[in-house]
Amino acid sequence: MQLVRPGPEHLASYVAALERGWSADNERGVEATREELSRIQADAAAFLASMEDREAKGPSYHSSRQFGGQASPGL
Numbered sequence: 500m501q502l503v504r505p506g507p508e509h510l511a512s513y514v515a516a517l518e519r520g521w522s523a524d525n526e527r528g529v530e531a532t533r534e535e536l537s538r539i540q541a542d543a544a545a546f547l548a549s550m551e552d553r554e555a556k557g558p559s560y561h562s563s564r565q566f567g568g569q570a571s572p573g574l
Contacts, residue, residue: 510543
């Protein structure tokens with residue numbers, strides 16, 4: 500396995516996975532998938548930029564069970 504930074508060259512595969520029903524959010528599932536697809540359609544570059552957040556400055560997670568409701572560092 501090789502970790503890669505999210506980039507335009509990977510976006511089509513990511514969208515295809517979302518459209519097949521995959522979701523990184525196992526609590527919100529389909530709702531989270533729809534939100535991500537909507538964000539990608541609205542501004543793909545901004546979506547990709549939001550995927551890398553090494554300093555955890557992004558929005559807090561909805562679930563209080565995940566990291567006390569705080570954002571965790573991205574890849």
